[in-house]
Amino acid sequence: MFACITGLKCCGGFINLGKLYIQMKIASRFLLPFLILTGYNAFAQRKTTNMQYAVSMENAAAHLYHVELTNTTPGNTLDLKMCAWTPGYYQILDFAGAVQDFTVTDKDGAALKWNKPSKNVWHVYKTKPGAVKVSYNVKAVVPFVGNVYLDETRGYITPGGLFMYLDQELRNPVTIQMMPYSKWNNLVATGLDTIPGKYHTFKADDFDVLYDSPFLMGQLEVLPPFTVQNKPHNFIGYQLPAFDRQAFMDDLKKIVETGSAIIGEIPYTHYTFLSIGAGGGGIEHLNSTSLSFSGGEGFNSPEARKKLYNFIAHEYFHHYNVKRIRPIELGPFDYSKENHTNMLWVSEGFTVYYEYLITRRAGLMTAEDMFGDFQANMQNYENKPGHLYQSATQASYDTWGDGPNGRVNDEFNKTISYYDKGPVLGLMLDFNIRHATQNKKSLDDVMRLLYYKYYKQLKRGFTEQEFRNECEKMAGTPMPELFEYASTVKPPDYPKYFAYGGLNVDTATTVVSNAWAGLNLRMQRDTLRITAVEYQSPAWNINLRGRYSILSVDGAPATLTTFNKIMEGKKEGDSIKLGLLKAGVKQDVTITLAKKREKSFKISPITAPDALQAAIYKSWVGK
Numbered sequence: 001m002f003a004c005i006t007g008l009k010c011c012g013g014f015i016n017l018g019k020l021y022i023q024m025k026i027a028s029r030f031l032l033p034f035l036i037l038t039g040y041n042a043f044a045q046r047k048t049t050n051m052q053y054a055v056s057m058e059n060a061a062a063h064l065y066h067v068e069l070t071n072t073t074p075g076n077t078l079d080l081k082m083c084a085w086t087p088g089y090y091q092i093l094d095f096a097g098a099v100q101d102f103t104v105t106d107k108d109g110a111a112l113k114w115n116k117p118s119k120n121v122w123h124v125y126k127t128k129p130g131a132v133k134v135s136y137n138v139k140a141v142v143p144f145v146g147n148v149y150l151d152e153t154r155g156y157i158t159p160g161g162l163f164m165y166l167d168q169e170l171r172n173p174v175t176i177q178m179m180p181y182s183k184w185n186n187l188v189a190t191g192l193d194t195i196p197g198k199y200h201t202f203k204a205d206d207f208d209v210l211y212d213s214p215f216l217m218g219q220l221e222v223l224p225p226f227t228v229q230n231k232p233h234n235f236i237g238y239q240l241p242a243f244d245r246q247a248f249m250d251d252l253k254k255i256v257e258t259g260s261a262i263i264g265e266i267p268y269t270h271y272t273f274l275s276i277g278a279g280g281g282g283i284e285h286l287n288s289t290s291l292s293f294s295g296g297e298g299f300n301s302p303e304a305r306k307k308l309y310n311f312i313a314h315e316y317f318h319h320y321n322v323k324r325i326r327p328i329e330l331g332p333f334d335y336s337k338e339n340h341t342n343m344l345w346v347s348e349g350f351t352v353y354y355e356y357l358i359t360r361r362a363g364l365m366t367a368e369d370m371f372g373d374f375q376a377n378m379q380n381y382e383n384k385p386g387h388l389y390q391s392a393t394q395a396s397y398d399t400w401g402d403g404p405n406g407r408v409n410d411e412f413n414k415t416i417s418y419y420d421k422g423p424v425l426g427l428m429l430d431f432n433i434r435h436a437t438q439n440k441k442s443l444d445d446v447m448r449l450l451y452y453k454y455y456k457q458l459k460r461g462f463t464e465q466e467f468r469n470e471c472e473k474m475a476g477t478p479m480p481e482l483f484e485y486a487s488t489v490k491p492p493d494y495p496k497y498f499a500y501g502g503l504n505v506d507t508a509t510t511v512v513s514n515a516w517a518g519l520n521l522r523m524q525r526d527t528l529r530i531t532a533v534e535y536q537s538p539a540w541n542i543n544l545r546g547r548y549s550i551l552s553v554d555g556a557p558a559t560l561t562t563f564n565k566i567m568e569g570k571k572e573g574d575s576i577k578l579g580l581l582k583a584g585v586k587q588d589v590t591i592t593l594a595k596k597r598e599k600s601f602k603i604s605p606i607t608a609p610d611a612l613q614a615a616i617y618k619s620w621v622g623k
Ligand SMILES: [Zn+2]
Pocket: 001, 002, 004, 005, 006, 007, 314, 318, 348, 351
């Protein structure tokens, strides 16, 4: 995830996208246009399903979804499985741990035996042919875009967290009947098709489609929709704060118009932004995205608004990059374990690159704002030690570890984020292609080619080698140095590549602090605590690690104000004495302070560009 939680998959089966289904007992004026929509009806032409789910939620106060599965898969045994992860969020999750009250009966209602050979698997012994009924509850207490949540005001379902699967049914159709909590207005928002004439009943051509289609229900608000290329776009949210709805949707329309113009074709029939409430992160889907949306805060300052638009542009552009333009490893998925790829620096990193370009080209931020975004990415990457250890391809592959993007504790010092290095690699690749082709081709052309060739024609993802080949073919020249920057820790020659696009980047090292200890501190209640020790800082070099409480600073009772005041009077070579406490043990340490040096990576247009630089800059930065 990111500000985004990213993700995901897609294959030929995904072409038959569902349309947004909204049904209300009380029609709102905004909803009327959708009530007459009918989904693409490929499902009815295919074989009937062996997997029919019904979901109820009358125990919303206890955060319990009730799931009933009617299963007609042949065989003497069934191995029902809960997903170990959900596409878009590359972490192992404990969905199985939320399952309660599992029971299974035969067609006559007699209980069947079952056991659990492993954490995620329910092994059922059938005694006679015919349908079985599986019943279970799911405790839904995590209000997060990659999980399931339920209370008396809303229900949000990441389908991988609710619906068990059978290996032999993964590529077969499935139906879901959704019965919203009776106190709600009966609205169900999802990207799945409906089955006409059946109450809140949805269909998916296979489990990849189902697991890509979240559900949002409850006390929701529908913002005024818009169309782009005659495709309806909706924004449906829970507890949306006060802001100008129409102005926001007008801006959102600009984001969709600008983002879709990069590829040219809009592949879905309908798109919905599902705003699940305050929080962090978003997950992309083929014709929807789930967002944690704190709109009120997002509109209170230009900087916050720009961040919000970047975030939304990111999740939106993912419906191309990662959902359809994708590495071959990212679909069809194995839901039982990690699905590794070396290419999240493209799938995520280039999506960050395009979020900036989309927001800029849509007129929602200035060129200087965009330069600041790239600058922040370069500082995050270059001024931390992980860039000495881990390449962008390794970071992509290793993202499945514990913690955010697989990084915990001191691993932050040995790892990088592809959300930082990826967009800068995207910029350098784009500028290289533009430079090599006299600005006749760009990264946009590569993305279009990948979309049409691999997604539409070949109906598959691309390998690393194919991606590189297509980039180099578009540029008309090999680009070994750039791809080495992705697969190794070789220091990038930023000035050379930025200059192709008429930009300066300041790589001079400057002193940013004359007295540096390397401690990140925070007051928690009345205690000053060390939250992190910077790598190879003076504090690091005396083997300070982990979370200490600071009791005293140069003999004075420790507060953040005291610490900062004392540090203000110090310079390189001076020392500071700290009284520390960890796990009940007191310890005094003395840290000899040093100067802290960093590069600013400030970006600015070249003052006297040549004709090609000027042309590239102008076509890249937008009006
Ligand atoms: Zn993302």
